[in-house]
Amino acid sequence: MSSPALQDSPTSLRRALSLLDAFDRAHPVMTVRELAARSGVSRSSTHRLAQDLIDWGALERTPQGLRLGVKLFELGTLAPSQTTLRDAAGPYLHTLHEVTKLTANLAVREGNEIIYLEKIGTRTLRVPHTRLGGRMTLHATALGKAILAFTRQDDVSLNALTPTLVPMTPHTLTTVDALRKELARARLEKVAYDVEESQLGLFCVAAPVLDRHGSALAAISVTGATALSQAQRFAPTVMATAFAISRGIVSAG
Numbered sequence: 001m002s003s004p005a006l007q008d009s010p011t012s013l014r015r016a017l018s019l020l021d022a023f024d025r026a027h028p029v030m031t032v033r034e035l036a037a038r039s040g041v042s043r044s045s046t047h048r049l050a051q052d053l054i055d056w057g058a059l060e061r062t063p064q065g066l067r068l069g070v071k072l073f074e075l076g077t078l079a080p081s082q083t084t085l086r087d088a089a090g091p092y093l094h095t096l097h098e099v100t101k102l103t104a105n106l107a108v109r110e111g112n113e114i115i116y117l118e119k120i121g122t123r124t125l126r127v128p129h130t131r132l133g134g135r136m137t138l139h140a141t142a143l144g145k146a147i148l149a150f151t152r153q154d155d156v157s158l159n160a161l162t163p164t165l166v167p168m169t170p171h172t173l174t175t176v177d178a179l180r181k182e183l184a185r186a187r188l189e190k191v192a193y194d195v196e197e198s199q200l201g202l203f204c205v206a207a208p209v210l211d212r213h214g215s216a217l218a219a220i221s222v223t224g225a226t227a228l229s230q231a232q233r234f235a236p237t238v239m240a241t242a243f244a245i246s247r248g249i250v251s252a253g
Helices: 010-021 032-039 043-056 070-076 080-100 142-149 158-164 176-189 228-252
Strands: 059-062 065-068 103-110 113-120 135-137 192-195 203-210 216-224
Touching: 010 032, 010 043, 032 043, 032 065, 043 059, 080 103, 080 113, 080 216, 080 228, 103 142, 103 203, 113 142, 135 142, 142 176, 142 192, 142 203, 142 216, 158 176, 176 192, 192 228, 203 228, 216 228
Parallel strands: none
Antiparallel strands: 059 065, 103 113, 103 216, 113 135, 192 203, 203 216
């Protein structure tokens, strides 16, 4: 189905994309008025374009307002690199989940955030966590730190991350020096931790999925509600799983 509004002009397309881009982790559901304010698109245009996006499946109506539609997730899964990663990692993540009885995650980097490509949840995790397809900041997550630690230094300037080092909890690392030390430890141990840094009550243990050059393609993790001393006992299993996924991807390539 082609949307008439999106055919009007490039300006209409840009405005429609601005509406979609206005959604984030802090604003997963918005009214038309809120969406117009965040996107900078007039309310009349927002109302018209939102209806076209609903018809196409990019937006959905809820009792609270509008949210991103499943059509966007379906399209996202067709991206070649993401599809390859999810296919390669899927069986290993299910095994990791079964062995640890914890939530298993797969994430990739996009800018200064990570995107969750896969999440195998557990009912025993009582503290809500991020959703599949959701985003989180690099510095506050074990997944993000595992990726950063194995990203070539000329590709990542920690100083450029400074404006994004906002505290998610009282335990979040918020200085470049603290983050640099954490990444050095992650490179040495080949595992990264998040102990109540992204959300109170949660720990996360992550290891990088590496390409043939040793650079991070993604990261996997397990998440649960426990102390660091307990979290550390899952590190060998997470590292072994990440190594197996890396080896599979390199062999397939």
